[in-house]
Amino acid sequence: xxxxxxxxxxxxxxxxxxxxxxxxxxxxxxxxxxxxxxxxxxxxxxxxxxxxxxxxxxxxxxxxxxxxxxxxxxxxxxxxxxxxxxxxxxxxxxxxxxxxxxxxxxxx
Amino acid sequence: xxxxxxxxxxxxxxxxxxxxxxxxxxxxxxxxxxxxxxxxxxxxxxxxxxxxxxxxxxxxxxxxxxxxxxxxxxxxxxxxxxxxxxxxxxxxxxxxxxxxxxxxxxxxxxxxxxxx
Numbered sequence: 010x011x012x013x014x015x016x017x018x019x020x021x022x023x024x025x026x027x028x029x030x031x032x033x034x035x036x037x038x039x040x041x042x043x044x045x046x047x048x049x050x051x052x053x054x055x056x057x058x059x060x061x062x063x064x065x066x067x068x069x070x071x072x073x074x075x076x077x078x079x080x081x082x083x084x085x086x087x088x089x090x091x092x093x094x095x096x097x098x099x100x101x102x103x104x105x106x107x108x109x110x111x112x113x114x115x116x117x
Numbered sequence: 118x119x120x121x122x123x124x125x126x127x128x129x130x131x132x133x134x135x136x137x138x139x140x141x142x143x144x145x146x147x148x149x150x151x152x153x154x155x156x157x158x159x160x161x162x163x164x165x166x167x168x169x170x171x172x173x174x175x176x177x178x179x180x181x182x183x184x185x186x187x188x189x190x191x192x193x194x195x196x197x198x199x200x201x202x203x204x205x206x207x208x209x210x211x212x213x214x215x216x217x218x219x220x221x222x223x224x225x226x227x228x229x230x231x232x233x
Contacts, residue, residue, distance in 0.1 A: 042221075051119060051207050051224025052160070097160065104150065104173050105222060109159035 012036055013100055013108035021114040022088055030083045030111045032098035039101050041081050043072055046095040046110070055083075057101075088115045120144065123208050123225035131233055135196040138228045142189055142210030148172070149191040150211070150222060151183055155204040166191055167213055198232045205229050 013034045022028050032041070040059040044052035056065050058074035058081060065072045069092075071084040085092055093115050099105040120143035130136055142149050151163040153176075162175035166185035177183075180198075185191045195202060206229075209222040 049226065051121070051209070051226055052222075053119070053224070054221045057221070104162050104165060104175065106162065107152075107160035 012106045013098055015096075015098060015108035015111050017111060018109070019112050019114075021116065024089055024115055024117050025087050028085050028088055028113065030096050030113070031080070032082065032108055033080045034100055035079065036100065037078050039078075041074055041078070042099045042101060042105065043081070043083055044097045044099060044107075046097060047093075052095075052097055085113075088113075090115045090117050119223040119225060121208060121210050121223050121225035123206075123228050125228055126226065127229050127231075129231045129233065130198060132198055132200060134198050134232075135194065136198065136230065138193040138195070138206050138208075138230075140191045140193070140208030140210075140225060142191070142208075143223050146210035146212050146223070147189065148211045148213040149185055149189070150209040151177075151191070151193050152207040152209065152224075153204050154207060154227070158204075160207070163193070195230070198230075200232050203230055203232045 016031045042057045043055045046052040056072045061076045061078045063074045069086045073082050095110045095112050097110045098108045122141040124139045147168045150165045153161045163177040164183050165173040169185050180196050183193045205227040207227045209224045211220050211222050
């Protein structure tokens with residue numbers, strides 16, 4: 010059973026378009042992390058958000074943590090083929106609990 | 118390169134067999150985590166070791182066991198294998214202080230297990 014629900018499951022867009030991935034939970038986490046996983050590799054941390062309402066920017070990626078610390082979103086502006094991958098959110102307590110992920114494909 | 122090394126990268130075996138997956142954490146990391154990733158279940162936490170001791174247990178089957186050795190490398194043993202055990206098994210390490218995970222997990226490239 011996934012504590013974290015991610016949507017959509019799959020997303021395919023054209024290069025230059027924007028996209029948003031959502032991560033929702035019924036539980037409150039002390040913090041939430043976003044990872045990206047490429048084929049044949051393990052997940053790599055993109056960002057950690059800690060404070061309710063927090064917004065963090067990483068170049069073209071914008072991460073937001075909900076006020077109640079139960080949900081988060083990842084927005085990519087002007088997506089590029091290099092953004093293709095599996096995006097995973099993970100709730101932090103004594104371990105990481107991962108969502109099922111969103112597979113993003115950016116077509117050139 | 119995350120600094121976490123997993124072997125073997127690929128493993129094909131038959132039902133009923135036993136396999137051992139090995140993980141070397143990043144230099145200086147005391148915690149090792151094992152995760153199972155399958156298409157229908159996503160990344161599932163199995164177990165965590167901290168400095169040689171079991172710290173947390175997740176959805177790990179009784180047929181599976183793990184340990185962390187004095188040199189901090191870890192092994193995940195999978196026995197009486199079933200078709201449904203086919204998955205990617207990831208090891209991750211982190212610098213953990215006390216009982217609370219607060220930092221980044223560094224993942225290895227995974228061991229792909231296929232049970233025929």
